[in-house]
Amino acid sequence: MPIRYQGGKQRFAKAIYEVMTDYEYRNTGKNKLNLYSPFFGMGAVELEFSRRDNDEKCVRTITANDINEDVILMWESLQDGWLPKKTCSETYYKKLKTSDPSAERGFYLSAYAFGGVFGSSFRGKYQTPEQNKREGLNAYNKVKEVVPYLDCFKFRNGSYIKRMPKKGEMVYADPPYYSSLDYGVNKYLTDFDYDEFWDTMRKWSKTNLVFISEEKGKHIPKDFISIWELSTTRTVGSLKGGKGKKKESLFIHKRYVKKGSKRRESPDKEKISECKEYLEDMGYNVKKTRRSKNDL
Numbered sequence: 001m002p003i004r005y006q007g008g009k010q011r012f013a014k015a016i017y018e019v020m021t022d023y024e025y026r027n028t029g030k031n032k033l034n035l036y037s038p039f040f041g042m043g044a045v046e047l048e049f050s051r052r053d054n055d056e057k058c059v060r061t062i063t064a065n066d067i068n069e070d071v072i073l074m075w076e077s078l079q080d081g082w083l084p085k086k087t088c089s090e091t092y093y094k095k096l097k098t099s100d101p102s103a104e105r106g107f108y109l110s111a112y113a114f115g116g117v118f119g120s121s122f123r124g125k126y127q128t129p130e131q132n133k134r135e136g137l138n139a140y141n142k143v144k145e146v147v148p149y150l151d152c153f154k155f156r157n158g159s160y161i162k163r164m165p166k167k168g169e170m171v172y173a174d175p176p177y178y179s180s181l182d183y184g185v186n187k188y189l190t191d192f193d194y195d196e197f198w199d200t201m202r203k204w205s206k207t208n209l210v211f212i213s214e215e216k217g218k219h220i221p222k223d224f225i226s227i228w229e230l231s232t233t234r235t236v237g238s239l240k241g242g243k244g245k246k247k248e249s250l251f252i253h254k255r256y257v258k259k260g261s262k263r264r265e266s267p268d269k270e271k272i273s274e275c276k277e278y279l280e281d282m283g284y285n286v287k288k289t290r291r292s293k294n295d296l
């Protein structure tokens, strides 16, 4: 499981994997499309794919892109055998904030950042030294644990606009949350053009199976359908306040929601319930898990 990151999907990765592979099977009759991730971050869902499907050999090549150069440098370095240190002082954190792009920045400015918001204030300021040390070690262990699953990844740095998915790639797009726009500290979250994003997803959906993670709301264009959602109540705050009801959802273009298409057995209910348990452990109050009425 990857480190804490703003908008990271570690809590939902198992359930999203199940829903995506179910749709993949219904649309292609197989489960072996390569995966393209235009907004990789800490890659919770993509790492779930690698762990589950790429155990013995690369059944799926995973192309992982992010506009954040530091984050991509971190992943490339981990792939080459680099590991971060197990602790980070506030002085070092502050020094990194003004340093050139590097793997260190990618790791420490995420793992030690308040709220997991890249480059925000040093989390240790609000913690006891023991707590900070424990969480730092935890983050170190998490990245170490995923290294064996990086073999089938290719990393790219740039805007998602610059690379179309290749023919036959399935897309998992997890852009900055619409509701995260006021996290002013992170430029990658504030400069995002949502109209351009949905137009691009519509274009890609003509040739590729594209899944989009977003919270449900009026900002979602009508031709994108929610195929999975999980209602949660945040009992822990975020930088923004963040408490309250949310609907974490997965969208797909309506052209892929076909009646009578091939389907495999229902998605693994056990895995979805594991995801619920995990959410509860994280301090969420899980109301219900259901498929939307638009689902087959």
Ligand SMILES: C[S@@+](CC[C@H](N)C(=O)[O-])C[C@H]1O[C@@H](n2cnc3c(N)ncnc32)[C@H](O)[C@@H]1O
Pocket (backbone or CB within 6 Å): 005, 006, 007, 008, 009, 010, 038, 039, 040, 041, 042, 043, 044, 045, 065, 066, 067, 068, 071, 158, 159, 160, 161, 174, 175, 176, 177, 188, 189, 192
């Ligand atoms: C919600 S986060 C992805 C979280 C990820 N799924 C995880 O589990 O950690 C969104 C990511 O999109 C990246 N991003 C923002 N604007 C981008 C753009 N124009 N092109 C590519 N990546 C972008 C951010 O740097 C951030 O890593």
